[in-house]
Amino acid sequence: MNGSKLPGAQDAEKSVLAFLKTGLEKRCFEAVMMSHRVPAGDGYAYVLIKDPALLEGASPLPPVIPVQGAKALSALTRWGPPKETILAVMHPCEIRAAVELFKLKQASLDHIVFLSFDCPGVMPLSDYVKNPGEADRTYAAARRKWESAKMRPLCRICNEFVPAASDLHIGLLGAEEGSAWLFPVSPEGRRIMDSVGLETAVSSDAWEREAAERKTVREKERQEAHQVSRDRVSGPDGLLAAFSSCINCHNCMRVCPVCYCRQCYFDSEAFKLPPENYVERARKKGSLRLPADTLLFHLGRMSHMALSCVSCGTCEDACPMDIKVGQIFSLVADNAQKQLNYLPGRSREDPLPASVYQEEELEGVEKPYVETYSRTGDRDGAGSENQ
Amino acid sequence: MAQVLKINKSVDQGLTAFLEFLLKEKKVSGVVTLKKNRGGPGISYALITRPEELDGARPLFPLMPANSGKILSRLTLRGPLKDPIAVVLKPCELRALIELVKRQQGSLENMIFISQTCPGVYPLEMSVDGDLDALASRYQDQVQSGQHIPEIRPACRSCVHFTPQNADIIVSLIAEAGLDRSCSLVLNSKKGEALADGMAGEKREQDLNSQELAHFSDHRKTARLKLFDEMGEKTKGIKGLIGLFGKCIGCHACGNACPICYCNLCFFESQPNESRPNSFRADLEKKGAARIPAGTLFYHVGRLAHMSVSCVGCGMCMDVCPVDIPVGTLFSRVGESVQKTFEYIPGSKIDEPLPVAVFKEEEFAQLGEG
Numbered sequence: 230m231n232g233s234k235l236p237g238a239q240d241a242e243k244s245v246l247a248f249l250k251t252g253l254e255k256r257c258f259e260a261v262m263m264s265h266r267v268p269a270g271d272g273y274a275y276v277l278i279k280d281p282a283l284l285e286g287a288s289p290l291p292p293v294i295p296v297q298g299a300k301a302l303s304a305l306t307r308w309g310p311p312k313e314t315i316l317a318v319m320h321p322c323e324i325r326a327a328v329e330l331f332k333l334k335q336a337s338l339d340h341i342v343f344l345s346f347d348c349p350g351v352m353p354l355s356d357y358v359k360n361p362g363e364a365d366r367t368y369a370a371a372r373r374k375w376e377s378a379k380m381r382p383l384c385r386i387c388n389e390f391v392p393a394a395s396d397l398h399i400g401l402l403g404a405e406e407g408s409a410w411l412f413p414v415s416p417e418g419r420r421i422m423d424s425v426g427l428e429t430a431v432s433s434d435a436w437e438r439e440a441a442e443r444k445t446v447r448e449k450e451r452q453e454a455h456q457v458s459r460d461r462v463s464g465p466d467g468l469l470a471a472f473s474s475c476i477n478c479h480n481c482m483r484v485c486p487v488c489y490c491r492q493c494y495f496d497s498e499a500f501k502l503p504p505e506n507y508v509e510r511a512r513k514k515g516s517l518r519l520p521a522d523t524l525l526f527h528l529g530r531m532s533h534m535a536l537s538c539v540s541c542g543t544c545e546d547a548c549p550m551d552i553k554v555g556q557i558f559s560l561v562a563d564n565a566q567k568q569l570n571y572l573p574g575r576s577r578e579d580p581l582p583a584s585v586y587q588e589e590e591l592e593g594v595e596k597p598y599v600e601t602y603s604r605t606g607d608r609d610g611a612g613s614e615n616q
Numbered sequence: 617m618a619q620v621l622k623i624n625k626s627v628d629q630g631l632t633a634f635l636e637f638l639l640k641e642k643k644v645s646g647v648v649t650l651k652k653n654r655g656g657p658g659i660s661y662a663l664i665t666r667p668e669e670l671d672g673a674r675p676l677f678p679l680m681p682a683n684s685g686k687i688l689s690r691l692t693l694r695g696p697l698k699d700p701i702a703v704v705l706k707p708c709e710l711r712a713l714i715e716l717v718k719r720q721q722g723s724l725e726n727m728i729f730i731s732q733t734c735p736g737v738y739p740l741e742m743s744v745d746g747d748l749d750a751l752a753s754r755y756q757d758q759v760q761s762g763q764h765i766p767e768i769r770p771a772c773r774s775c776v777h778f779t780p781q782n783a784d785i786i787v788s789l790i791a792e793a794g795l796d797r798s799c800s801l802v803l804n805s806k807k808g809e810a811l812a813d814g815m816a817g818e819k820r821e822q823d824l825n826s827q828e829l830a831h832f833s834d835h836r837k838t839a840r841l842k843l844f845d846e847m848g849e850k851t852k853g854i855k856g857l858i859g860l861f862g863k864c865i866g867c868h869a870c871g872n873a874c875p876i877c878y879c880n881l882c883f884f885e886s887q888p889n890e891s892r893p894n895s896f897r898a899d900l901e902k903k904g905a906a907r908i909p910a911g912t913l914f915y916h917v918g919r920l921a922h923m924s925v926s927c928v929g930c931g932m933c934m935d936v937c938p939v940d941i942p943v944g945t946l947f948s949r950v951g952e953s954v955q956k957t958f959e960y961i962p963g964s965k966i967d968e969p970l971p972v973a974v975f976k977e978e979e980f981a982q983l984g985e986g
Contacts (some may be wrong), residue, residue, distance in 0.1 A: 260900060262908065272863025274941060277896060280904025295865040295939070296909070309893045358863070358939045373830075466655060473656020474744070476681045478936055481871045492881060503694040507663060511646055515666035519648065519687045547867050549936040550658070551744045604936035 232400065232412035233427040234438075241401055241409040245289040245318075245346075248411065248425065250318065255283040257424040258342060259313035262298075262305065264291035271361040275301040277315065289318050289399070290346065292368030297543045298323030299486035302335040310339035314398075316421070318344045320351070321390055322541040324488035325574020328394045329537040332581050337490045342417055345392045346399035346409075347440065349375055350384025354546040373406060373441075383542035383555050386451040391440050393574050397421065403439030410436055410485045451563075458553070458560045471557060474525055474550045477520040481527075481544035481554050487534040487573075494533075495526045527554070531561055536582055537573045538562035569595070618824075620788075621811060623799040623817040626755070630799025631675045631730070631787060632702070637815050638702055639667040641985035643697035644728065644811075648684070648691075649675040652748060659748060661687050663701070675704040675730075676787065677748070678737045678755045678768070683875040683932045685712030689722035702811070704730045706737065707780035708930040711963020712875035714782065715926040718970050721878045727892040728807055731780030732903035733790040733824065735759045736772025740935045762828075764835060767955035771931025771944045776833055780822065781964060784808035791828030844949040851946055855915055862944065863939050864912050870943050871915075876923040883922075884915045916943070920950055925971055926962045927951030 235244035249261050265276035265287045271534055273291045275298060278284060298319035305311070319327070324343045330336040349372035356379070357364040377385040392398040396418035400410035412433055413419035422429060461470045479496065482488045494500075500522065511517035538558055545555030566572060568591065569582040624632035635647045642855060651662040652672040662682050673739065684705045691697070705713075709729055716722050735758075738751060758765045764773075780786055786802040801817075802824055803809045804844050868885065871877045883889055891910045899906035927947050934944030955961060957980075958971035 247627050265911055267862030269859045269862045272777045275908045277906045277908055279900045283905045305896060311893060354938055470656035473653045474658030478869055478873055480867055484867045501693050504692055505695050507691055511663040511665045516664045516669035519661040547938045549740055
């Protein structure tokens with residue numbers, strides 16, 4: 230794959246902004262959707278920009294993910310695609326989530342072109358809001374050196390920081406400090422580069438080598454971190470302890486890009502029970518924690534969305550109790566996805582595993598299960614205490 | 617003069633002993649109280665039916681993991697309790713429950729309320745990875761030495777409704793010396809008196825420390841005015857509001873933690889409120905740009921319009937905001953001015969109807985004529 234070195238050598242962000250400005254001016258795309266600093270200067274929001282002058286204050290490499298970009302894209306396209314091309318500048322995990330939402334019929338990708346970049350990770354939202362000005366500077370320095378110490382725990386172990394289903398990709402790894410490459414990943418990406426007037430004559434070899442090296446390191450770190458999480462949360466006691474301080478606000482679910490249900494089952498009428506139900510459960514155990522069914526919520530949510538979980542960490546950012554919910558979900562998601570050889574957001578064509586029927590599937594899981602329960606005679610696997 | 621029962625134990629232990637007495641003597645079928653989580657960190661409310669399960673109960677713990685008004689509403693949404701339970705809760709939680717009951721979201725039947733003259737609670741984040749026992753003992757030291765605790769939440773620092781008028785039993789905390797050795801329960805209703813009947817302790821006729829409470833109230837009023845003035849200055853006009861809410865991430869955690877926001881499906885999460893492609897196009901044409909998702913400010917202003925008349929200023933919204941927007945202070949301020957207009961204090965009188973539920977032919981004529 231050949232790309233182009235973006236003009237300008239001071240700062241990669243500025244080079245990208247210059248490219249976007251030219252693209253808007255030449256009407257290669259009608260508008261750009263990207264992070265923009267809010268008026269008070271203490272945060273970022275996704276903004277759809279048509280007027281090139283308003284790119285001032287926009288940030289292709291923002292230090293935080295306040296709203297998961299897939300959620301923003303879904304808000305933009307759920308009721309129909311835009312009429313003309315919109316270039317969406319998002320972190321790779323946001324693009325992967327957007328592809329999942331597209332498969333779940335919650336977003337349209339017609340007339341959407343994705344621009345991704347080698348993602349250095351983002352800072353925890355709570356760290357950022359303590360002192361936004363200082364955090365902006367800390368982040369800018371850390372991302373240039375690809376230092377992950379200040380980034381979110383899930384960003385530190387992210388191994389999918391390179392393009393997945395994007396059309397254009399900004400290469401930062403292996404580039405000289407302050408400069409950036411632009412690579413066309415899809416035919417649509419190439420068309421845009423052509424129309425902006427960027428020649429694609431620079432080989433991507435150096436970038437690919439560097440990215441592959443990083444990826445290998447990250448994969449090892451990811452496995453190590455997941456092993457730590459596994460040791461911590463294994464078994465019912467581990468899980469209970471991990472979610473012990475949960476206040477049941479469900480904010481993890483509300484910010485999750487994949488949890489798109491308008492009405493979550495766990496907030497539905499099914500969980501509004503007559504008082505006798507709560508009193509009876511309290512009597513059985515002597516004490517019932519309220520709100521009830523906190524752990525059930527997390528396990529249920531996990532089983533609903535783990536196959537599409539992109540490990541973006543937005544859940545963890547939004548938890549008022551600092552529960553390591555993203556790290557736990559990421560561990561389970563990786564395992565579930567491996568079982569079905571599915572990587573969420575990898576391509577628009579891979580069907581969602583839950584939407585595909587295969588007569589022979591997951592025998593390794595099924596067989597021991599059947600054998601176990603045929604031995605005990607409890608075939609349906611339900612606990613016998615209720616019978 | 618009210619009857620006061622004095623138990624010769626620290627206030628926490630005394631109250632726990634009282635709860636144990638209620639369960640053992642079968643005066644109630646259960647108690648709802650804060651309790652340290654078993655098998656992990658944190659503290660939550662629990663419905664306890666067995667006396668031995670009171671081990672770990674911290675009925676007066678200075679934290680609000682959820683507004684218990686919301687919890688008790690969920691408990692009684694489908695119908696009233698059949699047997700009496702005793703509930704230990706903060707005054708703003710009781711007021712929130714009363715508002716919810718007025719909105720048909722629960723029932724007060726068979727609930728006996730034990731509350732406190734409330735010095736306030738710590739922000740939730742102070743409990744994250746924190747030593748709960750150390751936090752509680754620091755709090756008790758500060759309360760019994762008559763200090764205003766600097767670390768409590770802004771909502772608490774500016775709270776003037778710290779005496780739970782509707783509680784059956786009031787635990788005297790504010791300006792109460794010797795919390796480490798005595799527990800004073802003010803029996804504030806016939807139900808409260810009946811409940812305490814037979815409990816070991818010294819009974820006397822006494823009122824709450826009215827003079828000290830008045831002092832406390834003055835201090836709180838000053839703090840409230842100052843906080844509200846600053847907020848008013850900060851949020852002047854649409855520019856001020858954009859300044860405050862610009863960094864909002866649209867998670868709606870504030871609405872979901874709010875005891876008054878009980879709607880199953882918030883209007884702002886409903887289909888009619890979702891932007892259609894045309895509206896983005898219109899914004900692009902008009903302004904050259906559009907924030908996505910749209911309606912950040914609309915949500916907050918709309919929520920204010922929906923619930924401010926019942927806002928009890930409990931501060932839960934602010935505790936759960938992931939980007940530290942002082943949303944509770946703004947809501948309390950606007951809530952107070954709306955409530956003043958209607959001469960309504962949410963949760964203060966059980967029989968008083970909600971202002972929006974009352975039709976008056978002549979009302980706010982001056983507003984309609986402008």
